[in-house]
Amino acid sequence: MADESSEQREKELLTSVETMANIGSFWYGPASGDLYWSPQLREIHGVAEDEPITYEQAMAFHLPEYRENIEHLVEQSFQNHHSWSAESCLKDRSGRIHWVAITGITRTLKNGDMALFGAIQDITVKKYRLQQLQEQANTLRSTLDNLLDAVITIDNNGIIINFSAPAERMFGYSAAEVKGKNVSVLMPEPYAREHDRYISAYQKTGRARIIGIGREVQAKRKTGEVFPIDLAVTEVTHSGETQYVGVIRDITEQKENARKLEYLANFDEQTGLPNRHRFLDLVEKRIESHLPIAVAAVNIDYFNRVNTIHGHEEGDRVIQLIAQRMRKTIGDSGWIARDLGDRFWVGVMQNSTETSLAIIDELHSVLREPFKTAFQTHYLTASVGVSLSGGDENASGLLSQADTATSNARHSGRDKVAVYRAEISNSVVTDAKTEVALRAALGKGQFECWLQSKVDTNGVVRGAEALMRWRNEAGEIIPPDQFIPIAERFKLIIPMAKELLSQVAFVVRQLSDKGLNDRIAVNVSPIEFLQNDYVETIQKIFAEQDAPLNQLTIEITENLLLADPEIVEQTMSRLAELGVVFSIDDFGTGYSNFMRIQQLPIGELKIDREFVQLAEVNDKHMGLLLAMLNMTKSLSVSSVAEGVETETQVKLLKENGADLLQGFYFARPVHFKDWLSERLA
Incomplete structure (x- = not known):
């Protein structure tokens, strides 16, 4: 009784293990034709416990493209007595597909007959997971191969592990040529010489100059040509090992x-x-x-x-x-x-x-x-x-x-x-008279805000530029070029700009209340921008109107960027944190450093009207205009083309990717009240 009880427990244990692992066992004696399947193996095949199964019936469960191989392995096993293993795909009684892993080995029975013993594990879930992972890997590889940017992975010794198709095109090496080599093969001196020391220092200290950020460095093609790249490196852990993934953009054309x-x-x-x-x-x-x-x-x-x-x-x-x-x-x-x-x-x-x-x-x-x-x-x-x-x-x-x-x-x-x-000089006398009149006009509401709409390429209004107009005591409108330079010379532009900004804040509040997110742009004089309290002045004026600052765009000139770099950068950063967008006005007419533009929180470049108008009649200026539009894309900023006056100009700008258009073709400047009446109608 004890032996029978022990045998029963062993049988139950084996059945439990088979069930948990989804493994079924079998043996087959060709001399007698006997075939035994364990309960779990019958479960995998969808066969009842009391249903007899022959060897031929067992083979018939396997799909034809796998059956021949399994039969061959069984035959060879009886001939050479070797163990074997294989994967197969079978269809159970209900028609469901199962992926299985099969192992088998032949043994000689006590009566001298040969028998095949083995196990079959259902690996369907594992197989499908592997297929999904493979599909994901293929999708990722396809994505990386179709990117403009190259992707290179190295280990913590600087050895190249992965080398994407764009990397092959960029550097001129095939992946096979560089895998297993140190990444310094892609670097000119002195970068190549210093690379291993740099990696070692980073691993010891955790301090890095390029981990997690983009940086301009030099790279070297297979031909020996040195070229500029933008490099961003990410540290990852794979199977417990540290690796570094570099995303590389060839910026030769951009430079x-x-x-x-x-x-x-x-x-x-x-x-x-x-x-x-x-x-x-x-x-x-x-x-x-x-x-x-x-x-x-x-x-x-x-x-x-x-x-x-x-x-x-x-x-x-x-x-x-x-x-x-x-x-x-x-x-x-x-x-x-x-x-x-x-x-x-x-x-x-x-x-x-x-x-x-x-x-x-x-x-x-x-x-x-x-x-x-x-x-x-x-x-x-x-x-x-x-x-x-x-x-x-x-x-x-x-x-x-x-x-x-x-x-x-x-x-x-x-x-x-x-x-x-x-x-x-008559101009001296005229300027003096203008200065006196400007001082007298302060605080009397003579400096008016006029707005000229900015539209997208479909003609939809997306905002406006605020322009100052001076209506003197006689009710005459004085052109800006007759008083703005004088106002700047005598610093009268500072109080005048405050009057204009107050009107702009009122416009923004009205737009915001109606759920419109139009941006209103204001030209800012360097004299005004470099005031110590400039940020506080803007905050105060907008707070008085309860107007959101994130609908304000400030237009500055390229030359302002060179005026006082530290103050300019601090002021721009503070205002950008408040939601203000910066636009470079009359882009292309100043003397700006393009790396400087990339470093500052600039969201928009405004192309001067001269380039827009001359591009229509002059191929050289057309090339310059297209270069400017391409530059805005390279800098990832919006473009505004001003001075648009003809349908041909509209078509040209639309076809070449300008974001916003401004000019008499769409609208002339009007008093802000008239503009609001039409916009809010």
């Missing part, structure tokens, strides 16, 4: 575009001379160094006749000859710059005023000499206006004075050199 755009933003493509904005910067640096300079504005008299009579191509050839002659004449004595059309700027760097004026007189004389192209000889003259440093003028002031002097030369009959004299 080249930035270089070209920076060049085009500061130099005249036709002549290779600095443009007005670059010239301003050079003059400003000279003034800041307390060194004398004479600035001359050179207007070629009646140059439009060359274009009208001989065509613009001939006009371009003459402009190039003028630039060459001016450069040769001035030499190392100063700088030459090209403005729009037939205007040039000259900066003469001499300690003596007499010497500077003598050089400018010589330049004026040589411009009278004939200009010969392959097609025509042209006789030209120039009207030249000169301003001299020495007072409190800044670069803009000197250029403005030279402009005034040029006007005097032209009004005096052209082909003359006129020197700016402050005491006889």
